[in-house]
Amino acid sequence: MHLPNALPAPAGPIGNRPTAPAPAPARTAAPPRNSLMRDTVPPVAFWLFTLLLVLAHQGHLLTLAFPALAVLVGLWLYFMNPVRYISFMWWLWFLSPEVRRLADYSKGAYTPTSLIQVAPLAVTMICGLSLLRHYPLLAQRRGLPVLLALAGIGYAFAIGVVANGPAPAVYDLANWVYPILVGFHIMVLTRRYPEARDTIVKTFIYGMLVMGAYGLVQFFVMPPWDAMWMLGSNMESQGDPVPFGVRVFSTMNSSGPFAFAMMASMVFVMAAKSRVRWVAAGLGFLSFALTLVRSTWGGWVIAMFIQLMRSSNRVRLRILVSALVIAALGVPLLMVGPVADRMQQRFSTLSDIKQDQSYEARNQFYADFAKTAFTDVTGEGLGATGASTKLSNSSGQLGKYGSFDSGVMNVPFVLGWPGTLLYMSGVLWLLARAVRVSFRMPEDRYVCACLSLALSMFAMLVFTNSLISTGGLLLFSSVFSIVSAGHWRKSTRRQARIMEVSH
Numbered sequence: 230m231h232l233p234n235a236l237p238a239p240a241g242p243i244g245n246r247p248t249a250p251a252p253a254p255a256r257t258a259a260p261p262r263n264s265l266m267r268d269t270v271p272p273v274a275f276w277l278f279t280l281l282l283v284l285a286h287q288g289h290l291l292t293l294a295f296p297a298l299a300v301l302v303g304l305w306l307y308f309m310n311p312v313r314y315i316s317f318m319w320w321l322w323f324l325s326p327e328v329r330r331l332a333d334y335s336k337g338a339y340t341p342t343s344l345i346q347v348a349p350l351a352v353t354m355i356c357g358l359s360l361l362r363h364y365p366l367l368a369q370r371r372g373l374p375v376l377l378a379l380a381g382i383g384y385a386f387a388i389g390v391v392a393n394g395p396a397p398a399v400y401d402l403a404n405w406v407y408p409i410l411v412g413f414h415i416m417v418l419t420r421r422y423p424e425a426r427d428t429i430v431k432t433f434i435y436g437m438l439v440m441g442a443y444g445l446v447q448f449f450v451m452p453p454w455d456a457m458w459m460l461g462s463n464m465e466s467q468g469d470p471v472p473f474g475v476r477v478f479s480t481m482n483s484s485g486p487f488a489f490a491m492m493a494s495m496v497f498v499m500a501a502k503s504r505v506r507w508v509a510a511g512l513g514f515l516s517f518a519l520t521l522v523r524s525t526w527g528g529w530v531i532a533m534f535i536q537l538m539r540s541s542n543r544v545r546l547r548i549l550v551s552a553l554v555i556a557a558l559g560v561p562l563l564m565v566g567p568v569a570d571r572m573q574q575r576f577s578t579l580s581d582i583k584q585d586q587s588y589e590a591r592n593q594f595y596a597d598f599a600k601t602a603f604t605d606v607t608g609e610g611l612g613a614t615g616a617s618t619k620l621s622n623s624s625g626q627l628g629k630y631g632s633f634d635s636g637v638m639n640v641p642f643v644l645g646w647p648g649t650l651l652y653m654s655g656v657l658w659l660l661a662r663a664v665r666v667s668f669r670m671p672e673d674r675y676v677c678a679c680l681s682l683a684l685s686m687f688a689m690l691v692f693t694n695s696l697i698s699t700g701g702l703l704l705f706s707s708v709f710s711i712v713s714a715g716h717w718r719k720s721t722r723r724q725a726r727i728m729e730v731s732h
């Protein structure tokens with residue numbers, strides 16, 4: 230059976246595929262009458278209901294209702310408008326941790342585990358249905374890297390169930406798999422690439438506006454619900470729960486994931502068109518700096534450099550002007566008062582590496598553990614490292630390898646040689662294809678932004694495992710967006726030639 234290079238235009242949001250490919254119908258200027266009710270009202274109602282429960286101090290009800298309603302809205306959007314589903318998923322990752330803190334504050338006590346934190350993962354896993362509905366795509370050339378990566382993860386899962394137990398292995402499996410599933414979902418929507426591109430960029434710009442603004446409030450004011458969460462969770466690495474003492478994490482769980490989100494948002498500024506992007510970029514830049522996460526600072530510099538190198542002259546000029554505007558908005562505010570003190574203290578560690586305890590600890594970790602990581606042929610399996618180790622014991626504390634600061638060693642240590650070979654073959658294949666497509670589309674600012682983000686995230690493997698969780702979500706979403714862009718361009722050109730011949 231011959232499968233076309235691009236998926237046929239869906240009859241519905243994802244829809245039943247016709248038996249034979251046909252020219253795409255002309256787009257109508259006016260949206261369907263029921264589009265507002267179908268696409269916008271459910272997520273807006275969900276967030277308004279959440280706000281109402283927060284204002285009413287109904288923490289217990291919020292804890293139960295939030296994940297249940299989030300899954301229902303996620304399922305609705307997946308089938309009704311799978312592009313809008315992607316936006317809703319990202320907003321859950323952006324805001325769910327803050328909702329959890331507000332629920333705890335309403336209940337008057339910190340809770341070590343909360344159902345609210347399950348919501349973004351559960352909604353994200355819905356896109357796994359795309360893999361089941363469009364599995365023939367795995368037999369195509371663009372789907373083979375996905376098959377390789379999933380095979381590598383499957384091997385490590387089997388080892389992890391035996392070595393670490395079912396619960397840690399399943400939890401870790403979700404963190405490794407969902408970035409790939411989201412990327413595959415984006416690839417399925419090839420025919421809707423322009424809509425997906427605009428939706429993703431808009432989501433990150435407005436997300437940066439909201440999270441950047443709240444991050445500054447957190448730094449200068451320190452809301453009591455955030456302070457209570459920092460004290461209850463013993464997040465000593467996030468600084469002190471007082472004004473001017475915190476490493477900004479805004480509405481997310483910690484400064485690391487928040488810095489990833491802000492880094493991606495500032496990369497997407499170069500592909501955005503709305504005027505609000507300048508205000509969002511100024512707020513996001515300030516909050517991003519106040520995370521004090523140096524690895525993402527370096528990642529952002531790498532991303533900007535790649536964007537400059539891969540862009541056309543016209544886009545390159547736009548990037549330079551945008552960078553100057555962001556610097557003009559943000560840098561002066563970082564040089565005043567207590568903000569300047571925190572920044573100067575952090576920058577001093579860059580100039581005096583010998584006094585940097587974090588750098589020394591990472592060097593020592595590489596020296597002590599490299600042999601173990603790279604000579605473990607079988608691998609320790611999923612659930613051996615990270616937060617999943619909390620499920621390996623009754624105390625709920627991190628296990629022996631709970632803190633793992635190197636993705637370069639984490640991958641072979643967990644996946645072993647067979648799993649690493651399969652998984653990394655798929656990842657490198659995807660990256661190589663993304664680079665090739667980007668060379669053919671230098672005029673597409675979104676493709677350029679995605680390439681720079683994906684390569685910078687991959688480079689950050691030295692510091693953390695950026696192939697999973699938030700980092701992996703950004704990397705695979707970016708790579709598959711580029712692949713989708715390439716196939717959309719090829720498909721539209723083919724359709725144009727067909728139309729020319731028919732006329």
